[in-house]
Amino acid sequence: MCRSIKTLREPYASDVTTEDVRAAALQYVRKLSGFRSPSARNAEAFDRAVDAVAAATQVLLEDLQVKQAPQRHP
Template sequence: MCRNIRRLYNFEPSATSAEVEAAALQYVRKVSGTNKPSKANEEAFNEAVHEIAHITAHLLDSLVTTAPPKNRDEEAAKAKVRAAVRYGAAG
């Protein structure tokens, strides 16, 4: 759906509230079709971000897995390699 929303579950250390809020913001931007709402829609936009962040944090806290947590640095390195293959190395 949105490439800017990153997987937040099963990482060590766990996702921060700032990461959850950023994912919620990206989601609301995507579904609303706007990066910055008008003054008339600002309250609804911000409320949606807050509610989605809250429920996302609840979801992340409730999920259970037997898989070992992923290392953020290792996953970032893998993503960088995938991007280099997909888009070509920056030169």
């Protein structure tokens, strides 16, 4: 797993931005491809992959159902 990718779901993160999702997608694609920065001939494929991973990540985060913490009664 990419060590620089942080958990983006509640309760580990709040106020996750589009930039957070895209940064995680970029790190993932970099790890899989082995390219920090792709060559000009691979840039379009690289960018499409980042977009696809970011979109899938956003859908996942929106669809996850996180168990609520039990409410404490005083």
